[in-house]
Amino acid sequence: MKNGKKLAGVLLLIVGAGIFLGDFGGVIAFLIVAGLTYYGVKKLKASKTQGQKVFAVIVLGIAALMLLHLLPLMLGILIGGACLYYGWKLFKKDGDSEGWAMESGPAGDGAMTVNSPAKVDTSFEADWQEFLKRQNKNG
Secondary structure, eight states: HHHHHHHHHHHHHHHHHHHHHHHGGGGGHHHHHHHHHHHHHHHHOOEEEEEEHHHHHHHHHHHHHHHTTTHHHHHEEEEEEEHHHHHHHHOOOOOOEEEEEEEOOOTTOOOEEEEEEOOOOOOHHHHHHHHHHHHHHHO
16 A cells, blocks of 8 residues: 555656646746735835825736736646645655665666565574674684
8 A cells, every 4th residue: 555655646746746847937927926016015005195005006906917817827836736745745654664766677667666675684693693702702
């Protein structure tokens, strides 16, 4: 079951990265909207005349219209980020000792396989320790 979760995690990471990076170009437009909003709010707070207030509201209106146009972009970035987050969580479970690695098989295809931790043969270790003890007694 762990292998299935890791595979689902990898797939979610790939899908999330594709969605997130596909919509990344619109981030500049979002930064422009954020700048216009900041400028509009700052102007509105500092305005003393009716004309300055109207100008600030117009700037905020333009920012709001641009923001409404960017809603699909932000939704795509939100979905992509969520896929990346949950994919990473599935891929990197705490306490998981198994890892993923690229290995070249006989065909050299570079297939992704799961590497289980190597089992340690403790009989050799015990024999080695016994041999060292005997050497210390004799020497």
